[in-house]
Amino acid sequence: MSGPSIFFEDVNERQGGFLRRTFLLGGFSVLGLTALSVRLAYLQTLQTSRYRSMSAENQFNLRLIPPPRGVIRDRNGVVLAGNRPSFRLLVIRDETKDLDTTLDEVAQLLPATAPRRRSLLREINQSPRFVPVAVATDLTWEEFARVNLHAPQMPGVMADVNEARFYPFGGAFAHVIGYVAKVSDRDIERIRKAGKDPDPILHHPGYRIGKQGIERSMDEQLRGTPGVQRVEVDAGGRQVGEDAENTTAPKPGSDVVLTLDADVQNRALEVFGEESGAAVVMDVRNGDVLCMMSAPAFDANLFVGGVPSKTYKLLSEYERKPLLDKALSGLFPPGSTFKMATALAILAAGINPKERVTCTGGYHFGGRTFRCWRAGGHGSMDMHNALKNSCDTYFYAMSNRASVDRIASAARALGFQSSFSERDFGNQKKGLVPDTAWKRKTFARDPEWHAGETLSVAIGQGALQVNALQLAVMAARIANGRKAVQPRLVRSIGGRAEPSGAAAPDLPFSQEHLDIVRAGMAAVANDVGGTAYRASQLGLGDILMAGKTGTAQVRDYKDGQSRKAAEWKRKDHGLFVAFAPHDAPRYAMAIIVEHGVGGALAAAPRGREIMRTALLKDPDMRARIERPLPDLGAPSGAPSGGEPDVYQPTGPAPTDEAAARIGGPVEEPR
């Protein structure tokens, strides 16, 4: 101890002060700890239920299980759009050691993934770490087995089976049924605009939404209800457990049965071959559409997994436009197939159908000659013969007596410029039937309707625009005995039948007038001189067709100019409308062969084949054909109209030469 430097008062004062302060420090500490304890007690007793639920929200996630999409079938139960198992290879980024090496290894197993490597890397890196990304889909069984064999040695790689949409007929139904594809931002936008909340399942990776046709319009019904799985997750979202009790199974989407007949539709695509155009077949009694085909088609399966841009470019740039639904979106001038509407308007104007017009190959009107398709003229024509021969001069002469507005209203009553069920025929375009009101509204500079324009409309040219479905509806309405039948495509949804198109008001035409027109159509197909006689022989006993050919001009022809354009795009359209049997109509049909040169040449023979298929599938028709043989003693022979050596068998469309040889018209009415 060094020097006496201790002053006792000071020491005592320091010690006493320190003791007081020690109590205070202890007091502060106790105060602080008490405050913490009170806070703890508040959190852990009073607030427990609130934080318990927040903790459970953290711990459990609801995962959606995509439901199987409803199957689309034809009227006989044939699957048109179904689901098939697809073997996939998935990569989970979180579990891979090194993504690059993993992709290298995958490329060794499946060389097809090598070229897509960059986009795959991007896709994998963009999705959450623990979400499996499909690197390859639709593996063959061998590939799937190979992946399964090697997957245990490749962390982060797994193989699984999921359901993929499948269109067994590939292209035949591509337009009417459409296809499904990945959900795009635009789809979400569209649903929002419709005022609905987008279903959370839409954000599920690998979920597909209907993009076209029935797949799109019936998407909600086909979709089903997603299952909900309650899973335990960690903070990173990885699944660590499953709560089996709170898991609900997905409810599959409703099956949709269409009125289509796969055989008729396939036959239609088949007979079109390379040609471009559309074919529609309808049941005249109830509007059931048996066939609605657009050619050329594309394989809808391509779009399910995402169509490669090269393929898409080829499809969209091809001049015959496979992506366009020509049955509904394609608008054509109807040509002579419109003459039934004109004829009904003429009759409605009170003109006697027996009144004759002499055709000398043209009609002079307003200082101009409107030519008939047969340069030599038809001679004296009444309405029946004018329909049968498709004599333009008769209709030129009568058109202004009927007036364009009467023609337009007859046309509209038959279904032109009208749209049908938006759900069933989403792609449809209304087209145009011109009249004076339209002229006034559209042409401010020249609002006056000129009588000369009526002449063009009377033979189905001018501003007239129709689609194939409207043509078929027209044929059905003429055929079915005055009923304004509505076409329908959806027969039942999830087992519940849809209303048929039979409950329809009567047409504003008298039965007598319709009979005259029908007789004219029967003559077209069955009188030896009819424009479609050769191409309309069904060869089905006494079942005969009634029809009308049409050739729609694509451009104006000057005098002496050849009508056989070399360039496909400048050739005339060939059209054909028909119904059968002509005595008790059941099926109506419209065929458009785009730039097919002529109705009798290109459209009618194809129509005959499609009609035969439809008739042969109908049990009533079969019963009529296969009725018990009459008394063997009686000289019966083949039923009328069916001379086998005259009948043109199934085969390619006759060439010009062949058509000329068998006496059919090479040239066709405009």
Added chain:
Amino acid sequence: MTASALTRPGQRERLPSKLGEIDWRLAGLTAIIACVGAMMLYSVAGGSWEPWAAKHLFRFAACFLLMLLLSLVDLRVWMSLAYPVYAVALILLICVELFGYTAMGATRWLNLGFTRIQPSEIMKVAIVLGLARYYHAASARDARFSFKLLIPVAMIAMPVLLVAHQPDLGTAMLIALTGLAVMFMAGLSWKVIIAGVAAVAAAIPPFVLFVLHDYQRERILTFLDPEKDPSGSGYHIMQSLIAMGSGGLLGKGYGLGTQSQLNFLPEKHTDFIFATVAEEFGFVGSFTVLVVFGLIIATSLRIASLSHSHFGRLAAAGVTATFALYVLINGAMVMGLAPVVGVPMPMLSYGGTVMVTVMIGFGLIQSVRVHRYMELPKGRGLF
């Protein structure tokens, strides 16, 4: 061994007597906390000694030995080393400022080649030693209020400013509060205390607005309303509150805390380990841990009050104040009563640096206890 035996000259200096004088109750309480820490670390690792629990126990064992060793060190040695330790710590802090190692936007480490050290941690003990040494020599009047107080104020201000500049606001605040606690214990006048508190209260708003870094300000704003931004910076506090609240009275059970086991609770093994205790053992468990911390603080303060030397008193009380600050700040932070500042729960949280600092502090406290009867010269020299 009777009391009279200890009065024999040299008897107190013998090792067995010294070991007997160590406060084994206090040592036991620290061991309990460390074991609870290891238990929780085992749980949050998904029932595994790796990577934290085993290391935590091993570290504690090593630090415990270090504490015993330090408790045998003569209080005179502590006192003579007080200024040098403070000076070295200050120089190291200046070195950090000049050529420190930068990680995560802050320069806190000095790279010594074989290891990295964090001088701000050394300063936590050094400031206590330095101030205790200063006040030991100062008179009661000087300690109450005189111009000489500028010396301890400077001794506190220099390291605090250096650490705050790193920037490590949590540690700077801890050093400042420790220093102020020692000044308070030494008998600072109440007038000065009240004036100081008033000045600080007035200075806080401009400080928050103009001096703080954006992330620091954000932390404070988030603390005021954690649910405003539950996925961003309020996430820590929200998840911690959910963990504790969902624990309820009795907890979810050992190893069954979903918040910590499924990683919703961030920093579950370091700063937020107390929330894990609260989640798995409920209010009963977490309150018990707080009581143990309270007992440690009370025991330490009693040791301080029994010391015959002013240096011993102030050193033990200063270390206790540091320890109490750790516990209170971490507790308040975990419970959403204070902003997230990165102060761990001593001995409970995983982390070597704080463990070493705190156990050195307990070594000092034990040394004060062992040498409580020792009278120390007032010595005005540096050593």
